[in-house]
Amino acid sequence: MNFDVELDTLGLQCPVPIVKTNKKMKELQVGQILKIISDDLGIKEDMPAWCKTTGNDFLGCEEIDGKYICFVRKTVA
Amino acid sequence: MADKATIVVFSGEMDKVLAAFVIANGAAAAGMEVTMFYTFWGLNVIKKDKGPIKGAKNWMQSMMGMMNRGGISRLPLSKFNMGGMGKSMLKTIMKKEHVQSLQEMMAMAKDQDIKFWACKMSMDVMGVSPEDLIPEVEKIVGVAAYVAEAKDSKLNLFI
Numbered sequence: 001m002n003f004d005v006e007l008d009t010l011g012l013q014c015p016v017p018i019v020k021t022n023k024k025m026k027e028l029q030v031g032q033i034l035k036i037i038s039d040d041l042g043i044k045e046d047m048p049a050w051c052k053t054t055g056n057d058f059l060g061c062e063e064i065d066g067k068y069i070c071f072v073r074k075t076v077a
Numbered sequence: 078m079a080d081k082a083t084i085v086v087f088s089g090e091m092d093k094v095l096a097a098f099v100i101a102n103g104a105a106a107a108g109m110e111v112t113m114f115y116t117f118w119g120l121n122v123i124k125k126d127k128g129p130i131k132g133a134k135n136w137m138q139s140m141m142g143m144m145n146r147g148g149i150s151r152l153p154l155s156k157f158n159m160g161g162m163g164k165s166m167l168k169t170i171m172k173k174e175h176v177q178s179l180q181e182m183m184a185m186a187k188d189q190d191i192k193f194w195a196c197k198m199s200m201d202v203m204g205v206s207p208e209d210l211i212p213e214v215e216k217i218v219g220v221a222a223y224v225a226e227a228k229d230s231k232l233n234l235f236i
Contacts, residue, residue, distance in 0.1 A: 013177065050107060053107040
């Protein structure tokens with residue numbers, strides 16, 4: 001998937017990946033896509049949940065070799 | 078306006094306070110305006126960790142202040158503390174599992190503009206003066222200030 005900005009949260013535990021995602025998203029323009037890399041299983045449920053509360057678009061998480069690659073489109077300024 | 082979240086931190090134990098910080102940081106990351114209201118044993122989280130309290134007005138408060146030393150690094154576990162041995166084991170495990178320490182959680186909370194308020198009544202009971210508290214504490218308030226925040230909050234917890 002195409003993306004604009006990448007965020008590496010490998011080795012980080014709840015709630016840090018979500019806190020970092022929130023921070024990073026502030027740097028993006030509306031319409032841009034953030035790619036988040038995590039090795040925390042919790043992210044599979046947490047990322048869509050965070051998108052639901054903030055109103056951003058959750059584009060999906062895929063699992064590759066124990067890592068989770070998630071994509072989020074910024075829709076809220 | 079952003080949704081609000083209010084957390085009453087009544088407990089002064091490391092594990093319970095950790096839960097409070099995780100939820101507070103998660104709520105702030107979800108765009109909520111978070112206030113942590115520290116009362117009773119929770120005051121230990123926001124007390125400076127050096128020396129006895131300065132606000133003690135009688136020997137009972139002095140004694141309480143001596144036995145109830147504050148500072149975020151001093152909080153015991155609510156279970157299996159075993160004179161600090163259990164706590165030190167848990168801290169080692171947390172580090173191994175890459176879980177942030179309480180101090181890091183607190184720094185993250187301040188970085189996310191989470192508000193720290195202290196309860197005036199419990200400060201009076203425990204003989205804690207404003208100078209006994211860390212500078213991160215924004216306000217010293219009564220129950221009305223908490224209720225005003227809680228009334229507008231979508232998330233309201235007592236930990």
